[in-house]
Amino acid sequence: MPRSKTYSDDLVLEKAMNVFWVHGYEGTSVRMLEKEMGINQFSIYSSFKNKKNLFLNALRKYREFVITNRFQPLLQEGAGFAELEKFLLNSVTSKKGKEEKKGCLVVNTAGEMGEHDPDIALEINRYYDFIRNMILKVLQNALRKGELPINTDIEKQASFFLGVMQGISVAGKTMEKRQLKDFIGLALDQIR
Amino acid sequence: MPRSKTYSDDLVLEKAMNVFWVHGYEGTSVRMLEKEMGINQFSIYSSFKNKKNLFLNALRKYREFVITNRFQPLLQEGAGFAELEKFLLNSVTSKKGKEEKKGCLVVNTAGEMGEHDPDIALEINRYYDFIRNMILKVLQNALRKGELPINTDIEKQASFFLGVMQGISVAGKTMEKRQLKDFIGLALDQIR
Protein backbone atom coordinates (compact mmCIF):
# COMPACT_ATOMS: atom_id res chain seq x y z
CA MET A 1 0.00 0.00 0.00
CA PRO A 2 2.74 2.47 0.82
CA ARG A 3 4.25 4.84 -1.61
CA SER A 4 7.77 3.79 -2.58
CA LYS A 5 10.95 5.85 -2.24
CA THR A 6 12.09 7.80 -5.24
CA TYR A 7 15.74 7.64 -4.22
CA SER A 8 18.25 5.00 -3.18
CA ASP A 9 19.60 5.33 0.35
CA ASP A 10 22.92 3.97 -0.80
CA LEU A 11 23.21 6.37 -3.69
CA VAL A 12 22.42 9.52 -1.75
CA LEU A 13 24.76 8.33 0.99
CA GLU A 14 27.60 8.24 -1.50
CA LYS A 15 26.82 11.81 -2.48
CA ALA A 16 26.79 12.83 1.18
CA MET A 17 30.16 11.14 1.62
CA ASN A 18 31.63 13.31 -1.12
CA VAL A 19 30.33 16.51 0.44
CA PHE A 20 31.82 15.59 3.81
CA TRP A 21 35.03 14.62 2.06
CA VAL A 22 35.40 18.07 0.57
CA HIS A 23 34.12 20.25 3.39
CA GLY A 24 34.55 18.21 6.57
CA TYR A 25 31.89 17.61 9.19
CA GLU A 26 31.41 21.07 10.64
CA GLY A 27 31.95 22.66 7.26
CA THR A 28 29.03 20.76 5.79
CA SER A 29 25.55 22.11 6.50
CA VAL A 30 22.31 20.18 6.17
CA ARG A 31 21.31 22.67 3.47
CA MET A 32 24.38 21.74 1.45
CA LEU A 33 23.60 18.09 1.98
CA GLU A 34 20.04 18.32 0.75
CA LYS A 35 21.22 20.11 -2.38
CA GLU A 36 23.98 17.64 -3.20
CA MET A 37 22.02 14.55 -2.18
CA GLY A 38 19.06 15.78 -4.20
CA ILE A 39 16.53 15.06 -1.47
CA ASN A 40 14.71 17.10 1.13
CA GLN A 41 15.76 17.57 4.74
CA PHE A 42 12.83 15.50 5.84
CA SER A 43 14.05 12.59 3.74
CA ILE A 44 17.58 12.96 5.09
CA TYR A 45 16.39 12.82 8.67
CA SER A 46 13.93 9.98 8.09
CA SER A 47 16.58 7.92 6.31
CA PHE A 48 19.61 8.73 8.46
CA LYS A 49 18.22 9.97 11.79
CA ASN A 50 20.49 13.02 12.17
CA LYS A 51 23.60 14.70 10.81
CA LYS A 52 26.07 12.83 12.95
CA ASN A 53 24.55 9.47 12.13
CA LEU A 54 24.64 10.34 8.46
CA PHE A 55 28.31 11.18 8.85
CA LEU A 56 29.02 7.87 10.58
CA ASN A 57 27.36 6.09 7.68
CA ALA A 58 29.39 8.17 5.27
CA LEU A 59 32.57 7.09 7.05
CA ARG A 60 31.59 3.44 6.62
CA LYS A 61 30.74 4.06 3.02
CA TYR A 62 34.16 5.64 2.61
CA ARG A 63 35.80 2.48 3.86
CA GLU A 64 33.93 0.43 1.26
CA PHE A 65 34.75 3.00 -1.37
CA VAL A 66 38.46 3.00 -0.64
CA ILE A 67 38.61 -0.77 -0.47
CA THR A 68 37.03 -1.31 -3.85
CA ASN A 69 38.75 1.59 -5.56
CA ARG A 70 42.24 1.60 -4.11
CA PHE A 71 42.98 -1.52 -2.10
CA GLN A 72 41.60 -3.99 -4.60
CA PRO A 73 45.04 -5.08 -5.97
CA LEU A 74 46.31 -5.63 -2.44
CA LEU A 75 43.45 -8.00 -1.67
CA GLN A 76 44.19 -10.32 -4.60
CA GLU A 77 45.49 -13.81 -3.90
CA GLY A 78 49.19 -13.52 -4.67
CA ALA A 79 49.68 -9.84 -3.81
CA GLY A 80 53.25 -9.09 -2.68
CA PHE A 81 55.79 -6.31 -2.61
CA ALA A 82 55.09 -5.23 -6.18
CA GLU A 83 51.49 -4.46 -5.25
CA LEU A 84 52.55 -2.51 -2.17
CA GLU A 85 54.90 -0.49 -4.31
CA LYS A 86 52.26 0.26 -6.94
CA PHE A 87 49.79 1.19 -4.24
CA LEU A 88 52.02 3.84 -2.69
CA LEU A 89 53.07 5.24 -6.04
CA ASN A 90 49.42 5.49 -7.06
CA SER A 91 48.90 7.91 -4.17
CA VAL A 92 50.94 10.46 -6.04
CA THR A 93 49.96 9.83 -9.65
CA SER A 94 46.25 9.77 -8.82
CA LYS A 95 46.48 13.44 -7.90
CA LYS A 96 45.58 14.52 -11.40
CA GLY A 97 45.71 18.22 -12.11
CA LYS A 98 42.52 20.02 -11.31
CA GLU A 99 41.03 17.42 -9.04
CA GLU A 100 40.95 18.81 -5.56
CA LYS A 101 43.42 17.58 -2.98
CA LYS A 102 40.80 16.13 -0.71
CA GLY A 103 43.25 13.87 1.05
CA CYS A 104 41.88 11.01 3.12
CA LEU A 105 38.49 11.50 4.71
CA VAL A 106 39.51 9.51 7.77
CA VAL A 107 42.70 11.50 8.33
CA ASN A 108 40.78 14.74 7.89
CA THR A 109 38.17 13.54 10.36
CA ALA A 110 40.78 12.45 12.89
CA GLY A 111 42.18 15.95 12.69
CA GLU A 112 38.85 17.72 12.96
CA MET A 113 37.01 15.60 15.53
CA GLY A 114 40.05 14.05 17.19
CA GLU A 115 38.98 12.22 20.28
CA HIS A 116 36.09 14.56 20.93
CA ASP A 117 33.44 12.11 19.76
CA PRO A 118 33.81 8.48 20.89
CA ASP A 119 31.55 7.07 18.16
CA ILE A 120 33.63 8.64 15.46
CA ALA A 121 36.88 7.69 17.17
CA LEU A 122 35.66 4.10 17.11
CA GLU A 123 34.94 4.25 13.40
CA ILE A 124 38.39 5.68 12.75
CA ASN A 125 39.96 2.80 14.67
CA ARG A 126 37.93 0.27 12.70
CA TYR A 127 39.18 1.78 9.49
CA TYR A 128 42.83 1.50 10.42
CA ASP A 129 42.45 -1.95 11.94
CA PHE A 130 41.14 -3.11 8.61
CA ILE A 131 43.98 -1.55 6.65
CA ARG A 132 46.61 -2.85 9.06
CA ASN A 133 45.32 -6.41 8.72
CA MET A 134 45.39 -6.14 4.99
CA ILE A 135 48.95 -4.85 5.00
CA LEU A 136 49.99 -7.66 7.32
CA LYS A 137 48.66 -10.27 4.93
CA VAL A 138 50.44 -8.78 1.95
CA LEU A 139 53.71 -8.51 3.86
CA GLN A 140 53.34 -12.14 4.86
CA ASN A 141 52.92 -13.08 1.22
CA ALA A 142 55.96 -11.03 0.27
CA LEU A 143 57.99 -12.72 2.97
CA ARG A 144 56.90 -16.16 1.82
CA LYS A 145 57.79 -15.28 -1.74
CA GLY A 146 61.27 -14.29 -0.62
CA GLU A 147 60.81 -10.64 -1.51
CA LEU A 148 61.82 -9.55 1.97
CA PRO A 149 64.73 -10.53 4.24
CA ILE A 150 63.84 -13.71 6.19
CA ASN A 151 64.18 -12.05 9.58
CA THR A 152 61.82 -9.18 8.69
CA ASP A 153 59.55 -8.17 11.56
CA ILE A 154 56.19 -8.08 9.80
CA GLU A 155 54.35 -6.29 12.60
CA LYS A 156 56.88 -3.48 12.73
CA GLN A 157 56.87 -3.11 8.98
CA ALA A 158 53.07 -2.90 8.98
CA SER A 159 53.23 -0.04 11.47
CA PHE A 160 55.80 1.66 9.32
CA PHE A 161 53.75 1.24 6.19
CA LEU A 162 50.63 2.55 7.88
CA GLY A 163 52.53 5.53 9.25
CA VAL A 164 53.87 6.32 5.81
CA MET A 165 50.37 6.09 4.35
CA GLN A 166 49.15 8.60 6.89
CA GLY A 167 52.11 10.80 6.14
CA ILE A 168 51.25 10.70 2.45
CA SER A 169 47.70 11.79 3.22
CA VAL A 170 49.07 15.00 4.69
CA ALA A 171 52.04 15.38 2.38
CA GLY A 172 49.72 15.13 -0.62
CA LYS A 173 48.34 18.48 0.45
CA THR A 174 51.48 20.22 1.58
CA MET A 175 54.37 18.90 -0.54
CA GLU A 176 55.28 19.35 -4.15
CA LYS A 177 54.98 16.28 -6.36
CA ARG A 178 58.74 15.80 -6.60
CA GLN A 179 59.20 15.80 -2.83
CA LEU A 180 56.26 13.50 -2.32
CA LYS A 181 57.79 11.03 -4.75
CA ASP A 182 61.11 11.14 -2.92
CA PHE A 183 59.36 10.52 0.37
CA ILE A 184 57.60 7.46 -1.02
CA GLY A 185 60.74 6.21 -2.72
CA LEU A 186 62.77 6.19 0.46
CA ALA A 187 59.91 4.62 2.37
CA LEU A 188 59.83 1.77 -0.11
CA ASP A 189 63.60 1.35 0.22
CA GLN A 190 63.14 0.90 3.93
CA ILE A 191 60.61 -1.88 3.51
CA ARG A 192 62.64 -3.79 0.95
CA MET B 1 45.51 60.65 27.37
CA PRO B 2 43.98 57.38 26.34
CA ARG B 3 43.06 54.62 28.66
CA SER B 4 45.57 51.72 28.43
CA LYS B 5 44.78 48.11 27.58
CA THR B 6 44.23 45.75 30.47
CA TYR B 7 45.38 42.73 28.49
CA SER B 8 48.37 41.75 26.37
CA ASP B 9 47.64 41.04 22.72
CA ASP B 10 50.34 38.42 22.69
CA LEU B 11 49.05 36.67 25.76
CA VAL B 12 45.43 36.44 24.68
CA LEU B 13 46.59 35.31 21.25
CA GLU B 14 48.35 32.37 22.84
CA LYS B 15 45.12 31.44 24.60
CA ALA B 16 43.23 31.69 21.32
CA MET B 17 45.83 29.44 19.71
CA ASN B 18 45.13 26.76 22.28
CA VAL B 19 41.38 26.90 21.72
CA PHE B 20 41.83 26.53 17.96
CA TRP B 21 44.31 23.74 18.59
CA VAL B 22 41.74 21.74 20.51
CA HIS B 23 38.58 22.49 18.56
CA GLY B 24 39.71 23.50 15.08
CA TYR B 25 38.62 26.61 13.22
CA GLU B 26 34.95 25.90 12.56
CA GLY B 27 34.61 24.13 15.89
CA THR B 28 35.69 27.27 17.74
CA SER B 29 33.05 29.96 18.23
CA VAL B 30 33.70 33.59 19.08
CA ARG B 31 31.82 32.97 22.34
CA MET B 32 34.30 30.25 23.27
CA LEU B 33 37.15 32.54 22.34
CA GLU B 34 36.02 35.43 24.50
CA LYS B 35 35.68 33.08 27.46
CA GLU B 36 39.11 31.48 27.07
CA MET B 37 40.88 34.67 26.08
CA GLY B 38 39.27 36.45 29.00
CA ILE B 39 38.29 39.51 26.97
CA ASN B 40 35.12 40.80 25.37
CA GLN B 41 34.12 40.28 21.76
CA PHE B 42 34.63 43.95 21.13
CA SER B 43 38.24 43.67 22.26
CA ILE B 44 38.80 40.59 20.12
CA TYR B 45 37.56 42.35 17.00
CA SER B 46 39.39 45.60 17.72
CA SER B 47 42.65 43.76 18.34
CA PHE B 48 42.42 41.08 15.63
CA LYS B 49 39.92 42.41 13.06
CA ASN B 50 37.88 39.21 12.63
CA LYS B 51 37.84 35.51 13.39
CA LYS B 52 39.84 34.43 10.38
CA ASN B 53 42.53 37.01 10.96
CA LEU B 54 42.74 35.93 14.57
CA PHE B 55 43.20 32.37 13.36
CA LEU B 56 45.95 33.38 10.96
CA ASN B 57 47.75 35.09 13.84
CA ALA B 58 47.24 31.99 15.94
CA LEU B 59 48.87 29.89 13.22
CA ARG B 60 51.90 32.18 13.23
CA LYS B 61 51.99 32.06 16.99
CA TYR B 62 51.90 28.28 16.75
CA ARG B 63 54.99 28.31 14.56
CA GLU B 64 56.85 30.37 17.17
CA PHE B 65 55.54 28.12 19.89
CA VAL B 66 56.64 24.92 18.20
CA ILE B 67 60.05 26.34 17.35
CA THR B 68 60.88 27.38 20.88
CA ASN B 69 59.33 24.36 22.55
CA ARG B 70 60.17 21.48 20.25
CA PHE B 71 62.69 22.46 17.60
CA GLN B 72 65.11 24.24 19.90
CA PRO B 73 67.65 21.37 20.07
CA LEU B 74 67.64 21.09 16.29
CA LEU B 75 68.56 24.74 15.93
CA GLN B 76 71.69 24.50 18.07
CA GLU B 77 75.09 24.88 16.48
CA GLY B 78 76.34 21.31 16.26
CA ALA B 79 72.99 19.54 15.93
CA GLY B 80 73.30 16.23 14.04
CA PHE B 81 71.69 12.84 13.78
CA ALA B 82 71.42 12.39 17.54
CA GLU B 83 69.20 15.46 17.77
CA LEU B 84 67.02 14.28 14.91
CA GLU B 85 66.61 10.97 16.68
CA LYS B 86 65.71 12.56 19.99
CA PHE B 87 63.29 14.86 18.25
CA LEU B 88 61.27 12.07 16.67
CA LEU B 89 61.30 9.97 19.81
CA ASN B 90 60.06 12.96 21.79
CA SER B 91 56.94 12.97 19.64
CA VAL B 92 55.87 9.74 21.29
CA THR B 93 57.08 10.23 24.85
CA SER B 94 55.61 13.73 25.07
CA LYS B 95 52.15 12.21 24.79
CA LYS B 96 51.80 11.98 28.54
CA GLY B 97 48.72 10.25 29.92
CA LYS B 98 45.75 12.50 30.28
CA GLU B 99 46.92 15.28 28.04
CA GLU B 100 44.72 15.41 25.01
CA LYS B 101 45.97 14.14 21.67
CA LYS B 102 45.74 17.48 19.97
CA GLY B 103 48.16 16.50 17.24
CA CYS B 104 49.70 19.26 15.13
CA LEU B 105 47.63 22.39 14.61
CA VAL B 106 48.96 22.81 11.08
CA VAL B 107 48.15 19.25 10.07
CA ASN B 108 44.68 19.58 11.56
CA THR B 109 44.19 22.84 9.71
CA ALA B 110 45.42 21.39 6.41
CA GLY B 111 42.81 18.68 6.84
CA GLU B 112 39.99 20.99 7.79
CA MET B 113 40.55 23.95 5.47
CA GLY B 114 42.55 22.13 2.80
CA GLU B 115 43.03 24.40 -0.14
CA HIS B 116 39.72 26.17 0.41
CA ASP B 117 41.29 29.33 1.80
CA PRO B 118 44.37 30.67 0.01
CA ASP B 119 45.56 32.80 2.95
CA ILE B 120 45.60 29.81 5.23
CA ALA B 121 47.15 27.58 2.58
CA LEU B 122 49.96 30.14 2.34
CA GLU B 123 50.55 30.07 6.07
CA ILE B 124 50.69 26.27 6.01
CA ASN B 125 53.28 26.38 3.28
CA ARG B 126 55.35 28.89 5.23
CA TYR B 127 55.30 26.57 8.21
CA TYR B 128 56.61 23.59 6.28
CA ASP B 129 59.16 25.61 4.36
CA PHE B 130 60.63 26.67 7.67
CA ILE B 131 60.75 23.13 9.02
CA ARG B 132 62.19 21.74 5.82
CA ASN B 133 65.04 24.28 5.85
CA MET B 134 65.81 23.43 9.42
CA ILE B 135 65.91 19.73 8.67
CA LEU B 136 68.17 20.35 5.70
CA LYS B 137 70.69 22.19 7.87
CA VAL B 138 70.77 19.45 10.47
CA LEU B 139 71.17 16.76 7.83
CA GLN B 140 74.03 18.74 6.34
CA ASN B 141 75.69 18.84 9.73
CA ALA B 142 75.18 15.12 10.19
CA LEU B 143 76.70 14.47 6.78
CA ARG B 144 79.71 16.64 7.57
CA LYS B 145 80.19 14.86 10.86
CA GLY B 146 80.23 11.53 9.02
CA GLU B 147 77.04 10.30 10.64
CA LEU B 148 75.48 9.57 7.26
CA PRO B 149 76.78 7.76 4.16
CA ILE B 150 78.80 10.17 2.01
CA ASN B 151 76.54 9.80 -1.01
CA THR B 152 73.37 10.61 0.97
CA ASP B 153 70.89 12.75 -0.96
CA ILE B 154 70.09 15.40 1.62
CA GLU B 155 67.09 16.83 -0.23
CA LYS B 156 65.43 13.44 -0.53
CA GLN B 157 66.11 12.63 3.09
CA ALA B 158 64.57 15.94 4.14
CA SER B 159 61.39 15.08 2.24
CA PHE B 160 61.36 11.70 3.89
CA PHE B 161 61.85 13.15 7.34
CA LEU B 162 59.11 15.72 6.80
CA GLY B 163 56.74 13.04 5.52
CA VAL B 164 57.44 10.91 8.56
CA MET B 165 56.80 13.89 10.82
CA GLN B 166 53.44 14.41 9.20
CA GLY B 167 52.72 10.72 9.50
CA ILE B 168 53.49 10.87 13.20
CA SER B 169 51.05 13.75 13.63
CA VAL B 170 48.26 11.47 12.43
CA ALA B 171 49.60 8.24 13.89
CA GLY B 172 49.82 9.88 17.31
CA LYS B 173 46.04 9.97 17.26
CA THR B 174 45.30 6.63 15.66
CA MET B 175 48.07 4.21 16.66
CA GLU B 176 48.96 2.58 19.92
CA LYS B 177 52.18 3.70 21.55
CA ARG B 178 54.03 0.50 20.68
CA GLN B 179 53.17 0.74 16.99
CA LEU B 180 54.04 4.42 16.87
CA LYS B 181 57.46 3.61 18.34
CA ASP B 182 58.04 0.92 15.73
CA PHE B 183 57.09 3.33 12.97
CA ILE B 184 59.58 5.90 14.22
CA GLY B 185 62.26 3.29 14.78
CA LEU B 186 62.16 2.04 11.22
CA ALA B 187 62.04 5.59 9.88
CA LEU B 188 65.23 6.39 11.76
CA ASP B 189 66.85 3.24 10.38
CA GLN B 190 66.09 4.49 6.89
CA ILE B 191 67.80 7.80 7.47
CA ARG B 192 70.91 6.33 9.02
Added chain:
DNA sequence: TATTATTCCAAGCACATGCTTAGAAATTGA
Protein backbone atom coordinates in the same frame (compact mmCIF):
# COMPACT_ATOMS: atom_id res chain seq x y z
C1' DT C 1 40.79 68.47 38.48
C1' DA C 2 38.77 68.60 33.95
C1' DT C 3 39.40 66.81 29.46
C1' DT C 4 39.97 63.46 26.13
C1' DA C 5 40.98 59.37 23.92
C1' DT C 6 40.29 54.68 24.37
C1' DT C 7 38.82 50.45 26.46
C1' DC C 8 35.23 47.81 28.12
C1' DC C 9 30.52 46.02 28.56
C1' DA C 10 25.86 44.54 27.29
C1' DA C 11 22.67 44.19 24.12
C1' DG C 12 21.34 43.29 19.68
C1' DC C 13 21.64 42.61 14.52
C1' DA C 14 20.89 39.62 10.48
C1' DC C 15 21.64 35.35 9.07
C1' DA C 16 22.90 30.16 9.39
C1' DT C 17 22.49 26.17 12.03
C1' DG C 18 20.33 21.39 13.10
C1' DC C 19 15.96 19.66 13.38
C1' DT C 20 10.57 19.31 13.35
C1' DT C 21 5.96 19.49 11.83
C1' DA C 22 1.50 19.78 9.39
C1' DG C 23 -0.49 18.91 5.25
C1' DA C 24 -0.46 17.82 0.22
C1' DA C 25 0.98 14.33 -3.28
C1' DA C 26 1.61 9.83 -4.71
C1' DT C 27 1.73 4.85 -5.23
C1' DT C 28 0.63 0.50 -3.75
C1' DG C 29 -2.79 -3.47 -2.60
C1' DA C 30 -7.52 -4.67 -2.20
Added chain:
DNA sequence: TCAATTTCTAAGCATGTGCTTGGAATAATA
Protein backbone atom coordinates in the same frame (compact mmCIF):
# COMPACT_ATOMS: atom_id res chain seq x y z
C1' DT D 1 -11.58 2.75 -7.94
C1' DC D 2 -10.70 3.62 -3.47
C1' DA D 3 -8.54 3.50 0.89
C1' DA D 4 -4.21 3.05 3.30
C1' DT D 5 0.27 4.26 4.09
C1' DT D 6 4.27 6.35 3.11
C1' DT D 7 6.98 10.08 0.84
C1' DC D 8 7.57 14.65 -0.23
C1' DT D 9 7.21 19.77 0.29
C1' DA D 10 7.67 24.04 2.49
C1' DA D 11 7.33 26.64 6.28
C1' DG D 12 8.95 27.36 10.78
C1' DC D 13 11.19 26.54 15.44
C1' DA D 14 14.81 27.55 18.85
C1' DT D 15 19.36 28.30 19.16
C1' DG D 16 24.12 29.51 17.54
C1' DT D 17 26.85 32.11 14.38
C1' DG D 18 30.11 36.16 13.25
C1' DC D 19 30.01 40.79 13.92
C1' DT D 20 28.41 45.75 15.30
C1' DT D 21 26.81 49.50 18.06
C1' DG D 22 25.84 53.03 21.80
C1' DG D 23 27.03 54.38 25.95
C1' DA D 24 29.36 53.83 30.58
C1' DA D 25 33.91 53.20 32.87
C1' DT D 26 38.62 54.26 32.87
C1' DA D 27 43.16 56.24 32.95
C1' DA D 28 46.68 59.31 31.05
C1' DT D 29 47.37 64.05 29.97
C1' DA D 30 47.07 69.10 30.57
